[in-house]
Amino acid sequence: MNSSFYNSISGIVNNQFSMDVVANDIANVNTTGYKSSTAEISSLFSSVLSSTTASTNDLGMGASSQTTALNMAQGSLETTDRTFDLALEDEGWFGVLGADGSTYYTRAGSFSLDANSNLVDTNGNYLLVTLGNNVTTTTLDEETLEGFGTVDTTLQAYSITQLDDVALGEVGDQTSVTLPELLYYPAVATTEASYAANLDPTVTVDTVNLDLDAADYPATVTASSSQTVTLSGTVSNTTAALDPQEGDTIILTLTDADGLSQTVNATLDENLEWTLSDYDVSGLNTTSDLTVSSAVLQTSQEVANEEHFTMTVIGSDGDKDILDMTFTKVVPQGEEGTTWNAVVNIYSYYEDYDSTKTYDTSLYYVDESTNKVYEIVDTQTGALTFNSDGSLASNTIPTLDNGGTTLTLDLGETDSFDGMISSTSIDKTNIADYNGSLEGYLTGYGVDENGNIIASFSNGESSAIAKIAVYHFQNDQGLTQVSSTLFSESANSGDAIFYTDADGNTTSGTAIATSTLEASNVDLATALTELIIVQKAFSASSKGITASDEMLQNAINMKQ
Structure with a gap:
């Protein structure tokens, strides 16, 4: 009969353990990234009562609390208005670096910038990323600093080299990230x-004036005593004339020693030759030769x-x-x-x-x-x-x-x-x-679905600066729970790993939603139902003690 006391006591102890687990889940129903737990209770060894029949009778020795099993189901995703509220859309863990130098893992993606522009969680742990190593310190003049709204040359400025994507690298290569306020995108010349x-x-045809080749007209002409001139020429040497025709006009300019000029016209004949006979030049000084200062063919042909x-x-x-x-x-x-x-x-x-x-x-x-x-x-x-x-x-x-x-x-x-x-x-x-770009001033940071932290600039350009690491484990339930949302790896979980794609490149393995948080996965209705069950079981175990006590008392009274 004494065993019934101990069985009931173990029931009370283990139901109290279950009550603690369920109560903790209910308390964390609004905790971001929280994973609910299930209390695991197992039967203690039992004694075997011999029987003359083929069967045996087991006499139980109570129950014992073993451990808690994590419920790794994903919580609902809730939209927020904060850039660095992040949620994993599938399995995986964010990594954070604690103040003790240890790496912890979490699904709670509420991150923000601290006073030193480091990306941290609500407990001040540093988010682990792989750096793009494309940000360096620089010195900016006052004119450039004015683009940031300051002229304080003592402030530390940084410049960035454009990068589309940051390779995740190997597990262990990650570190914290600082997102500077004075981040400058240098101008890049077009290549x-x-x-x-x-x-x-x-084909366009138009009337054009073409200078005649010098071989197609006389350079000078002598006027007769009657102050007339006769001269002739051709267009056979004028290569600019593509298709000269009979009737095209030759325009000549005659200039005398005094600088006076007179324009005369001639017409091409069927042989593409032209002649000007006894043309009156009495308006010019004919005491010396006249110069043909200009000779032009006016024709219709294809133009460029x-x-x-x-x-x-x-x-x-x-x-x-x-x-x-x-x-x-x-x-x-x-x-x-x-x-x-x-x-x-x-x-x-x-x-x-x-x-x-x-x-x-x-x-x-x-x-x-x-x-x-x-x-x-x-x-x-x-x-x-x-x-x-x-x-x-x-x-x-x-x-x-x-x-x-x-x-x-x-x-x-x-x-x-x-x-x-x-x-x-x-x-x-x-x-x-x-290609190439104008200089740009930082306008803000964001995160793409691949986990790249993206810096955006006033010139319309953007660049990855780091990639958020998403860790995976062979056995997520083997992780050791450190706090309500922080876990550490154990021998049961295995070491943290990265997934690889078909080309062997490391990859996040899951999309990252920005301005989104993963809610607790506690099902309140189920938790309340379990609470009632545990309460009834606790009460029943306590009844087992009182009933055993009464039976023992009756047995004692029978001997009196």
């Missing part, structure tokens, strides 16, 4: 620029089309410069395609136009439409040749010198239509693209 457009090859494009590039000083491109079609146009001569300039703003100054055109370009003067950084020439279908056949434009930085101009792949084309039947939108 690559591309342009796509259609150079319209439509010209296309002009501009785009922005970033100069070596960080300012926006202009990449100016002029394409002039070579005439006459060939039957198998077209060729366009190109002149490409890089212009950097110098000053507003000053009419009192004389600008060297070899060094400066004056834009009369805007009254602005630009320094000519570099000029290069070349040619684009196109196939009969309009695709690019060749490009001889060399690289440009962007103030000490080599700039490659991409106008498309050969035998393709991805860049410049020359077609009358294809519509193509002008598309410009370039």
